[in-house]
Amino acid sequence: MEYYVAVLSIIGIHMLLGLSVYLVAITGQLSFGQQGFYAIGAYFAGMCTALWGIPLFPAILVGMAAAGVMGFLVGFPCLRVKGLYLGIATLGFGEIVRLVFLNIKYTKMIGGKLVGPNGAEGFRHVSYIYDRGMTQVQYLGIIYAAVLVVAILIFLLERSKLGVKFRAVEEDEMAAAMAGINVTAVKVFAFTMGGFVAGLGGALFVHYSTYIDHEIVALPLAFSSAIYPLLGGLGSVWGPILGAAVLIFLTESLRVLHEFRMIIYGALIILMMTFRPRGLIDEAFLRRLRGLRRRRAAASAAT
């Protein structure tokens, strides 16, 4: 039971990472740097509860805000580059964040334990939720409440005027600009929102695991968070959610294979992308789904 709760918690947290990549991706920008915002959210929220004695929810908000501000700041230099250039630039950003946290030491003795970001040692004892007697199941509820809220907000965003602008910028920046869309504002907004969501994921993660270090936010996390939406499909908000669920579920169910697990994981990513290059829930699938719904609506109207 505990094991399933742990897997579900990680899936939920990684869904948030996937959603943050998705938010940036629907304006046509590729980011390999969302784990940087995740790290910022985790460290700031962790410092709030563990060092400064701030309660959980304001702490998470502080973590999100720090990551969002960073997203805003990163959005500007990244405006000048597109496509894979942007991917590499954001990868560089994520690595800089990681290296900064590798070097930062800011610790205090609290209750006989050394608490705080401690360079390569990582940031231990962020035990706020467990100190207050919260169970993992209760915390799981908080994680999925956050996923639900974010997913609904993105769902609504995509059906709003702003969402149309996002997709217009993705489709053709020049045409979008000619149609009077402020491309700069849209892109920076997407990066800021992406930062918020990734920061939320990080803040939730650090309180779940009580621990974060620079290894956790290194390249593998950068790659997997970009893989979730691309594997799931960029056509709808379901893509990153499904991508994260499928990939982590696969990784976990392969655990019986021990050391061959990650090898097969890599092979599965290659196979899935070969057979569904636009993701599992691709545009064609969505169209068919919509057609089905329309036909059913027509049928029920006829009877």
Add this chain to the structure above:
Amino acid sequence: MTDLLLDVTQQLINGLMYGAFYAIIGIGFTLFFGVMKKFNLAYGPTIMAGIYLGLIPLYLFKMPMWVVFLTCVAGAIVIGFIVELACFRFIRKGHELAPLITTIGMLILIQETVVTITHALPYEYPNIFGDESLDLGPFLVRPDYLAIFITGVGFVALLYLLVNRTRFGRAMRAVAENPAAAQLLGVSVKRMNMLTFTLSSALGGVSGFLVAMTFGALQPGIAGWMTIKGLVVIVIGGVGSIPGAILAGLLLGVVEFQAMWFLGFTYRDILAFLLLFAFLVLRPSGLMGKPAV
């Protein structure tokens, strides 16, 4: 003051020589991009796998170093073929992002295979050049760095001849310019892709063999490290430009060595990424790239 000058020059020498390795990885990426218009994130793992395959004759059969060298290059070429087959061949046209993900999948696959086989233990790679530095007036030159530099210069000369003076080079440039037109004129694009993979994997194998000796101990993590260095180099140099990759590789080497000497080891990568950012903001087309990306 003179001490400072000596230090700067010493690190300049080291940086230029080590930078030759970055330049070669950058050239490998540029060749892929020029011919296929795609990035191959599994290039670092290809080189890493080649280096590790070289360990087989060394540890299991106690073979001499030239066999290790040949295995290394041949291994990289074979892995390169596997990457082409698994990550590019069967992806339908018009899916820009799919090969990016398949090569990431391949990166995980190769890296984890090596981790599993070696039980994640670091392996020692013998340095055939010894650790005695050559005296060059007031400066010291590491022979393994010198070997990397000389090999790099040799590669650049060979590539120049290959690209500009041979039928193969002409066909390659034709495919880079316009694959459809090249195909119409009788150049097999598929064959060119294979040859490009062979060429860049071989480049990677040779330089990987040399750079492995400078590490002392090998670990599979170098795969991602080499991919990132290659990506940084092509962005700084301008995507698709071989001269750009050479200049950017040398520049990156110099910046990293100065950073290591004056600021400390962990600043090496921070400075490298800051250099990348500076270029993206101030000159997004890179040193030699065409403007407007």
